[in-house]
Every structure is written in structure tokens, then in C-alpha cells.
Amino acid sequence: MEPFRSHTGVGVPLRRSYVDTDQIIPAVYLKRVSRTGFEDGLFAAWRSDPGFVLNLEPFRGGSVLVAGPDFGTGSSREHAVWALSDYGFRVVISSRFADIFRGNAGKQGLLAAQCDQADVELLWKLLENEPGTEVAVDLTTKTVRAKGLTVSFAVDDYTRWRLLEGLDDIALTLRHSDFIDTFEGSRPNWLPTTTVVQ
């Protein structure tokens, strides 16, 4: 995973709450077996509307998404994170994220930055009044800056550390494989295995 320290890019105001992962990427795009190329599925239904924010010129190349509360609800599909990343987003700002989405984002180097809803409203107004405004997101100081506006965001310290260092979860866990071996030795015998029962 690439380390993430800070990112500056065009902010995209998405004035919608409950953006579920079926909206972020519809199921029909989930049939692929590759890890890349999901950008065409991002917000596929909404993008068929020419007035949708990502179809408007200053926002088309945006990389900081500013969304309403309850972003990423529903299906566990990590494809939602891949679609955002493949499109070019590095940061999603919302006042509330669904748990699975937040976890998936942290594992893929997409920053899910949690701001107060009042700050999200300020960012929306700024980005709508001055389309194309660049937003600077600094993970070391946990702040978002845009024009004269500075707001802080929350991200849990462990995810922040992993993002800053670009660390891979599996490698981190395998450092503790002796603990896993010990635990496995203590599991009760009655626990099932999937070995076919004749």
C-alpha cells in the first residue's frame, strides 16, 4: 500500500445522504475478477444524468469527495472503495461512515475523513460557490483546508498510522504467527471443520 500523508485536489460536493454501496457501484460491475478498472462503475446510475456533479467540468477530475451522512452503507463490497480509488479519489469526507466501508477504505489507502456535519455544509457551500476549489487534506495534522476554511477531521489512530506508513495488514499479522499457532492448539475438539462428512 502507498503511504498517505497529505493530498490536495479538486473537491466534489455530493449533497446526498445514505449513499449506499449499491449506488457507489451497482452489482452488475461486481462480476469482474480483476482488481482494477472499476472507475466506469462509480455512481453508474447517477452518472447517466448529465447534471450529476461528476459530469460537470470542474468536478470531473476531482479527487476529494465531500458527501452527506451515512456514506457507504449496505453491501460489504470492497469494489466501492476500488471504484472511488480507480476514478481518482483519494479522500472521502462525510459526517458518518458505515463501518464496513470505513474498514475497507483504510485497507486500500483511501482516506475516510470524518468531519462534523456543520463543517461538511461549509465545504459544500464553498465548493458550490467556487467550483474547482482545491481541498488540501493533511493526515499528519488531521485537517482539511480549502481557501480560507480550515476544519479538522477524525480518523482512528491505528488506521492513521497504517495509512501514514503504508503498512499491509497481512504482513503485520504474520509477525504474530506464533500467537496464532498457540491459539490453534487450544481450540476445543468439538468445533467443526468443513471436511466432508461421509
Add this chain to the structure above:
Amino acid sequence: MATQPRTLAEKVWDAHVVRRGSGDEPDLLYIDLHLVHEVTSPQAFDGLRLAGRPVRRPDLTIATEDHNVPTTDIDQPIADLVSRTQVDTLRRNCAEFGVRLHPMGDAEQGIVHVVGPQLGLTQPGMTVVCGDSHTSTHGAFGALAFGIGTSEVEHVLATQTLPLRPFRTLAVTIDGELGTDVTAKDVILAVIARLGTGGAQGYVIEYRGSAIDAMSMEARMTVCNMSIEAGARAGMIAPDDTTFAYLASRPHAPSGAEWDAAVAYWRTLRTDDGAGFDRELVLEADSVGPFVTWGTNPGQGLPLTGSVPDPAAIADESERTAAERALSYMDLTPGTPLREVAVDTVFLGSCTNGRIEDLRAAAEVLRGRTVAGSVRMLVVPGSMRVRAQAESEGLHEVFLNAGAEWRQAGCSMCLGMNPDQLAPGERSASTSNRNFEGRQGKGGRTHLVSPLVAAATAVRGRLSSPDDLDEES
């Protein structure tokens, strides 16, 4: 040493800690059962291959084909080439990494959350994960079961563990007796309407109370299944004699002395007296009636006796905007009685309501009746075993005689990944779990309902409960 009183969720958590995290570091938890399907696993297996890692415990892993599979002509290759590639990829991955797979056409194939419990692989006190948010289903057995993303699928395949941060706990207590024609589905839809789609974010829900105690295992699975629709990571119910009786004859349940040892342990899996929950919600069972959704998230639901709400009456701006968008997408007018909403399609199935009791309940309503001429009804068993059981009871004849379609097992019309989809503008009454925009097919409009409401709606052509049929007959 006296231990602090603990909740069920905390007990299961504590029993699986491989290594406690220090400071901000999450705990590392052992995973007892990993369920795999074709959609969220290909990139995970690819990751293993790239890193040269094996599957650590193929004997704790099981795969089935469900999301992409067609529910007709299953002896033919899958017509959609992209779907076929995904299913073929799962077959290759399972063969290469030594994972047990139940492919399309196999007697044990079905929706992953129907297959695990019916094989007896899901047991009390276990940790169960799957790259699917409806993994919460397995919590009905007192297991800690939750959905994970593909990176986590790879992590579990490689290490049989997951780094996790403790969840908060939420008690949902439902006391009293459910009324006639009121099902587990109505209960959970009412709970979600109370909590809101994000209301249980960060929580593990424990469902308790006399109404839950009285439920069958299949009903409990329906309740736990939809925990995620309130934002919860998991839903759990303490195991009891109902649980043990369900497990006793299952292929992977323990036997002999091991059964006795297991039951002795399982009986300890209850929330201790005096253990505190971070939050509580109480619902009286007799206040719940047949429940349907009117909007585009599962929290937007009302009793069937209600009318389409007026967004203008909603104080919260974000809720109001969401309701306006939902009504526009759903093409509904405020004030319309829900019973007058006509549907084109009825879908009975899914990991929420595709089990034998669901089929029996719907068949009972349909026996001697006919699906309205304007309606197509799909009946899709959750697994091939459920299908076989239904056929041995003659339920398929009830469905076919009523004019419904009797299909093979799979996720089917719950989500638009296989040929069973709504056309744009088409409206459904669906026993599945999500009414998101486009979930059942681009432009499709979904009303979530119980199997009883689904069957009655199929007959009347409008959202209905079995009561409405009696009045008209």
C-alpha cells in the same frame, strides 16, 4: 477470581482473542468459519498467489456459488460470460487452494448463509465471517458473525484471523407475543425503522425478550440477517434449547461426548445478569403488524395499514431530502394507502426469507388461490436442500398451481447480478433485504415484505396481508 459480568458478544469476543492489541492497536481475533462465494473472493485469492501464501486453514473454509448463478437451466453453462468467468474463477481458486466448494447443480449448493447453518457448520460461540454483509445471519446461533471486505477475506484466508476493534453493544428487547400473520421479517423491519439505516453503526445487537425466545431458528436467522440494514456489524441471539435441537442432527454438529461438552459450553453463552449494554431499545411484540418499506433504504418502512408519508412533515432536513428523493424514485404520492400500491413482481427467496419455513408460510397462503394475472411471482429456494425439502412436502405444486415460478437455488432477484432482475420502472414486493435504488435491477422499485405479505400481495396484486384475502373471499 471474580469476573466482571459480560454480554454474550463480549464472551465470544474474549474467547477468540489471539493477541490483545496494546494502545490503539486492534485485538487479533481467531476466525472459526470462513464462508466464501464467487463475488468477493477472486481478488483475495489473487493476492495470496502474488504473495506466495497458502490458505492457512482450508478445513475451516467453505465456498458456494450463489450471487451470479441463474435459477433456470442450471444444467447449461452460464450464459452471461462475465458471470461465468467469475464462477469459473472460484472453481479454479478452490481447486488450487484446497477449499471445499458446492458448485451450481450440487445438492448442497445454495446461498452461503443458508448453506452454513443447514450443514451444522454454524454453531454457538463461533466467529464466522464472509465477504458479504448478511453474514450477520449466523448470529442467530449465538455466533459472532459479520461481513468483511475483500482485503479482509484475503487476510482470513492467509492467517485465519482478523485485527478488530471492540464493538459497542446494543440490546434490542422484544417482549410479548406476535400477532397473527406477524413474522420475524415484520419485527426486524420495525426495528430498523426505529433505529434508522445508520442507527446501529458500530454496534453488535443482541436480540432478546420473550418474542425472540419463542421464535424458531429460521425466524431468528431472518432477524439477525437484517442487522446490517440498521448499520450494525452483527446481530446475536443467545443459544437455547431451540438452538440445540436445530443443531442436533446436522452433519457437522458434534456427537457423543463432544456434543455434551459443547452443549455445556454453549449454555454459558448468555449475557450475565448485571452486564451493561451501551444502548438499549425495547419494542412490544403486540405493537408490530405486517410491515413494508415505501422508500429506498430499509429504514423507510411503515405498517401495511399506513400510507405513503409526506416528506413535508419530516423535520430533519437530511431525512426530508432523502424521503423526497425516495418517493420520486419509487413513483409514489404522499397519502396513498400502502394497500393500494400495485406491484408487477413478487419475489420470495434470499438469505433473509429463502428457508423452508418461509416457503411453507407462503404456500399456506397460496394454497387454493391464484397469483393475479398482472403479477409474476418467483419462488427461489435459498438452497438446493431447501428446494428438495419443499418438493418432498409438495410445496412446489402449490406454487406452480397458483401460477408462480418454481426456481433453482441462488441469490436470484435480491440483487442484480444474475438474470433475475426487475425491468426499469417495474415494482416488486420482495422478501429480500435491500430496497436501494437499482438493487433488483436498474430502475426497479422494491418494497420489502414478509413471505406472508409477499404471497397475499401476489394474489391481490397490491400490497396486502393474508387478512385482506379473507375479507375479499
